[in-house]
Amino acid sequence: MQFTKTLTNWYSVNKRDLPWRNTNNPYYIWLSEIILQQTQVKQGLPYYEAFIAQYPTVYELANANEEAVLKLWQGLGYYSRARNLHATAKHIAFNLEGVFPDNYKDLLLLKGVGDYTASAIASFCYNEVAAVVDGNVYRVLSRFYGIHTPINSTEGKKVFKALADDLIDTKNPADYNQAIMEFGAVQCKPSSPDCSVCPLIENCMAYRNNEIGILPIKIKNNKPKNKYFNYLVYVSDTDETILEQRRGKGIWQNLYQFPLLESKKSIEESEFMELFNPDETVAEISLFNEVDIIHKLSHQHLHTKFWIIKTTSLPESSMLISEIENYAVPILIKNFMDAFNFQNEI
DNA sequence: AACTCGGGGCC
DNA sequence: GGCCCAGAGTT
Numbered sequence: 450m451q452f453t454k455t456l457t458n459w460y461s462v463n464k465r466d467l468p469w470r471n472t473n474n475p476y477y478i479w480l481s482e483i484i485l486q487q488t489q490v491k492q493g494l495p496y497y498e499a500f501i502a503q504y505p506t507v508y509e510l511a512n513a514n515e516e517a518v519l520k521l522w523q524g525l526g527y528y529s530r531a532r533n534l535h536a537t538a539k540h541i542a543f544n545l546e547g548v549f550p551d552n553y554k555d556l557l558l559l560k561g562v563g564d565y566t567a568s569a570i571a572s573f574c575y576n577e578v579a580a581v582v583d584g585n586v587y588r589v590l591s592r593f594y595g596i597h598t599p600i601n602s603t604e605g606k607k608v609f610k611a612l613a614d615d616l617i618d619t620k621n622p623a624d625y626n627q628a629i630m631e632f633g634a635v636q637c638k639p640s641s642p643d644c645s646v647c648p649l650i651e652n653c654m655a656y657r658n659n660e661i662g663i664l665p666i667k668i669k670n671n672k673p674k675n676k677y678f679n680y681l682v683y684v685s686d687t688d689e690t691i692l693e694q695r696r697g698k699g700i701w702q703n704l705y706q707f708p709l710l711e712s713k714k715s716i717e718e719s720e721f722m723e724l725f726n727p728d729e730t731v732a733e734i735s736l737f738n739e740v741d742i743i744h745k746l747s748h749q750h751l752h753t754k755f756w757i758i759k760t761t762s763l764p765e766s767s768m769l770i771s772e773i774e775n776y777a778v779p780i781l782i783k784n785f786m787d788a789f790n791f792q793n794e795i
Numbered sequence: 796a797a798c799t800c801g802g803g804g805c806c
Numbered sequence: 807g808g809c810c811c812a813g814a815g816t817t
Contacts, residue, residue, distance in 0.1 A: 485812040492803060492811085526801025529815075563814045583812045603796065630812055639810055640806065667809090671798085698816090700800065746801055780802065798817075805810080 452593065453618050453625060455648050460628030463635060465490075468497065470627070475549035475574045476507045482566045483534050487527060490634070496525050507549075510535065511542035519703060519777035526780075528702060533561030553579045564610070572622040580613035581626045582606075585633025590616075591665035592637060595654025600665045673746065677715055678753040679724070680707040680782075682737065684791065685760050689767040692776055700746065705776040707755075715741055715752055725756070733759040737789055744781040755785055 464470070467490065469481035480500055484493040499521055504510035510518070515535050522531035537559045541549060550556045552575065556567035564582070571577035580586075587600040590612055598605040618625035636647060644656050655664045683690045692705040710724055718736065727734065737755035744751040770791045778786070 482812065487801085487811055487813055489804075489811050524802075526803085527813085529800065530813090533814085561814065565813060569812070581812075584810070585812065588810095626812095634812075668797095698799090702800090744802095748799060796817100799815085800813105803811090806808090 450616060452649070452652075453616050456628040456632055457618060457621070457624050459636070459648050460624065460631055464627070464631055465635070467494075468501075473574050475551075475570060477501065478570050478573050479537075479549065479562075479566075480534070482569050483530050483561055484525070486530060486566070488525065493525070496522070504538075507538050507547055508542050510538040515703065516777060520775070523704075523777045524780050524783065528704060530561055532703065536560050537562070549574075551575050553577055569626065572626045576621075576623055578617060578619050578622045580610070580617040580622070581630065582610050582613050583630060583633075585630045585637075586613055587665050588639065589629055589633045589637045592655035592661060593649055593653050595658060595660065595664070597664070597666050599668045601668050671748070673748050673750045675750050675752060677712045677741075678751050679710040679712060679716070679721060680753065680755045680785075681710065681725070682707050682755050682757050682785075682789070683760055683763055683767070684757060684770070685763045685767065687763075688770050689763050690770050690773065690791075691763060691767050692773055692778070693766075700749070701779045703777075705778050706782050715754070721754075721756060727758070730760045730762050731758055732761060737785070742781070742785075751781065753781060755789070757789075 469477055472478065481493075481497055484497050484500070500510075503521055504513065513535065515532065518531050518535045519528065522528060525531075540559070541547060549570075550559065551571075553567045553571040556562055556570050557564070559567075562570070568579035568581045571579045572581065587609055590596065590609055591598075591600065594612070596608065596612075598608050600606070600609060613629075616625075636642060642661065644650055644653070644661065647653065647656075650656055655661045681691070691708055693708055694703060694705050695701050696703075712720070712724060716724065718734070722734070725734075735757045737757055738753075741752040741754060744753055773786065
């Protein structure tokens with residue numbers, strides 16, 4: 450098929466030199482694919498390098514504790530990926546004797562491995578004919594074929610997967626999968642692609658119909674909800690503070706943060722005092738940021754205040770301020786720690 | 796089928 | 807501000 454041949458030819462000339470392209474080792478391929486989920490190459494690359502340096506094989510990763518894995522993942526987001534990565538490493542090391550599943554169907558059973566990642570590993574490592582469908586593939590196919598079915602609808606997922614399966618080069622599935630994703634990332638970009646140098650321009654339906662700007666079509670998601678966070682940044686006479694581990698189901702599961710009081714709106718000091726209700730050990734309370742820090746997540750906007758609370762004593766669960774950098778924290782907390790000079794306070 | 800889960804980069 | 811990124815899991 451001409452489309453497929455043009456893509457693989459384009460790829461042979463334009464491919465970027467990326468570290469996970471120089472190996473067929475399923476551990477490295479798997480690790481890179483988990484890191485790159487919903488993450489641009491530029492952002493994921495340093496994390497990939499850090500993980501292979503810290504955990505050269507699946508056994509080192511399996512023998513790490515989860516907190517160390519989360520710490521190395523800190524700042525990358527979607528932390529369930531790190532927890533599933535660690536769980537799957539233990540499964541492979543201890544239940545499968547260190548040997549990765551070698552086909553799409555069995556790869557799909559691994560935690561954190563869905564349709565895309567199973568197809569990627571199966572094709573890159575074992576040359577299985579399994580077509581990948583990621584954000585790049587949706588964009589390239591919807592534009593070239595002029596498909597208006599929303600890519601995040603059930604129907605759309607079916608249509609694009611079937612088309613990708615039909616187009617894949619059965620003689621060289623790995624190269625085809627790499628080629629179409631690279632083409633989407635480098636040439637057929639989301640905004641303002643340079644169509645004048647596109648090798649597929651003659652038969653591209655979106656270009657012909659002036660629809661590059663509207664394809665692919667995606668069903669809009671809801672607007673993020675506003676939440677109001679009040680963090681309690683304790684500073685004791687003994688140079689200690691408190692970090693707590695987030696439990697339960699929500700964001701940042703198993704990461705650490707300062708004790709949190711949530712309010713229904715942004716509050717001032719008098720309202721905070723009512724909410725916090727300090728005891729006799731509290732010597733002084735001040736507000737770190739007069740203007741709320743708005744931390745934007747996909748589905749939540751976190752309007753955040755950091756309250757500095759000087760105390761004479763803290764409970765058993767406190768830790769030395771000099772130690773807090775060892776805990777995995779959300780970037781919101783990390784940014785505060787960098788900006789707030791604890792040394793001036795103690 | 797809709798919702799949840801991060802953080803960075805681009806326009 | 808809105809959209810996107812080598813998506814997966816849960817409800």
